[in-house]
Amino acid sequence: MRLLVVPLGDVPRDLLADISHALAKYGLRCQVGEGTPLPAEAFHPERGKYRAEELLRLVVPREEAVLAVTPADMYADDLSFVFGLANLGRPGAVVSVHRLRSPDRERFLGRVVKESVHELGHTWGLPHCSNDACVMAFSNSLEMADAKGQDFCESCRRVVPIATDPTRA
Ligand SMILES: [Zn+2]
Ligand SMILES: [Zn+2]
DSSP: OEEEEEEBSSOOHHHHHHHHHHHHTTTOEEEEOOOBOOOGGGEETTTTEEEHHHHHHTOOOOSSOEEEEEOSOEEETTEEEESEEEOTTSSOEEEEOGGGOOSSHHHHHHHHHHHHHHHHHHHTTOOOOSOTTSTTSOOOSHHHHHHSOSSOOHHHHTTOSSOOOTTTO
16 A cells, blocks of 8 residues: 655654655555645644644645654644544544654654554544554553554454554565
8 A cells, every 4th residue: 555654844854764664564655745834823822732633634635545744743622632633534644753752763763653553544444442552542641652562453453454564574
């Protein structure tokens, strides 16, 4: 499956390349696309964050799937922050690297890839999974994000349209 990876705001090209490389292990053929600047109107001054839904709206599906990567800290209606957002069963996902940062580059990249795969799972129709080890487990803290696995559990795996053993490739 092809995946277009696009920066939303200022994202280093080498990070986009590293994400694409890591996602290739999931059978995703990534291509880095043109970036879009962060829209000022999506910023909520009191919250000091961007509204995730408005950023997601900018992710116009141009391929089978599009993943936007943004440095913007994001919030959603009832959540003070979100790592990412996607509409269930609809192409297009946005992931924020803001809260995933770590001095350890591998750890940082691992988190970004995990959250990216999680949001892509939503685009393929997967809801949150009750299996804590599954990449579709809901996480609203770095601890939870770090604790879950990078792959889909057996039952989620049946739904996704990609080959999903990232450890094998
Ligand atoms: Zn989710
Ligand atoms: Zn699962």
